[in-house]
Amino acid sequence: MTRILCTLISSITLAAILGPLYGCASSGLPSAKNYDLVKSGSRAIVLLRFTCEIDGKPHEVFSRGPILADNMYLALGNFETGGSLIQVAQAEPIFPSPEARKEGWIYLLLKPGPHYLAVRPFGSRYLETAPLWRFDVPSETCIVYAGTLHMPSVRETHLLIPTGFSPYWDRVVVRNEEDDARKIAEKYFPELQEVKTVLMQSHVGPLIIRKAPSTSK
């Protein structure tokens, strides 16, 4: 009995440690090293917001707990990935704070050049067929706001248990909330200069990639 209990406790402990590392993105500000990369112009902080409504009511996009996977996975394609969509690394924080996460704000550290974003709601399998949005990170810019992806959605359930949401892709729009983006930037990245707005756009066809200038290591 004791042995079973020990096994159970160690399994739960292991799941608690590995769960967040495996499936969930975390909150936090960039490290000093990453700040230096931004200040040197080789990376930019790209601010994005994701909002969702179900039956006309707001629904928190990143609402899952620390052990379960997030409601939505993000994938990026760019020069480094050869255009392939690769899930955003979970090792680095993407939410400036838990409050920002509740509101759907994320930040990514990206090299200058074109990037392609795909979102895959929890439970949907095929990232390859997901719609794409393209945004361009200009050179020598510290903070870029690429827009707010607003997703009218339907609630998904499995055996009557809510499992997430599924967007109506033809009704998904990119909104410009640059005033709010500026407030987020001032609050979480006060050392950095003004926010440049470059809204993402829906993309179809071959992905066009460009290598970042040689200063962008």
Place this chain on the structure above:
Amino acid sequence: MTPNLCDKSSLLIILIVSLLGLQACIIPIPWASDRFSIDQVSTVTAGLSNKDEVLGKFGKPDVIWETEQKEDIFIYKWERLRALIFIAGAGAAAGGGLATDEALLILFNRDNCVKRIEKATKSAFESYGDFLTRWLGQNGQ
């Protein structure tokens, strides 16, 4: 374009399997086909063919790389299964495939004429960006 059965990833798997005291079996699949055959690729000639011909023969590329020299590179990508691997031991067994990332890369000059066309294999130990940079760096680009 060398077969990758003896590359570092295969050797690493064999080493891990040996260290764990497991038994492994690797079955090479030399007959696995490419997205484009050598015959198809040879219908496009550097210095003679142009972008329209390439689009007609191979279709739209998966990715277009716009280089700093304002020359486009069409990238057609696929995965090629090189071998099947089976590992057994401790009352359990597992299997999987060893695949490599392949690409047909076509560099055009500013007049949209084919400057270079090659099939290339990405190493498992480099990023796609490094692979593309390495490919363009060859031949004095």
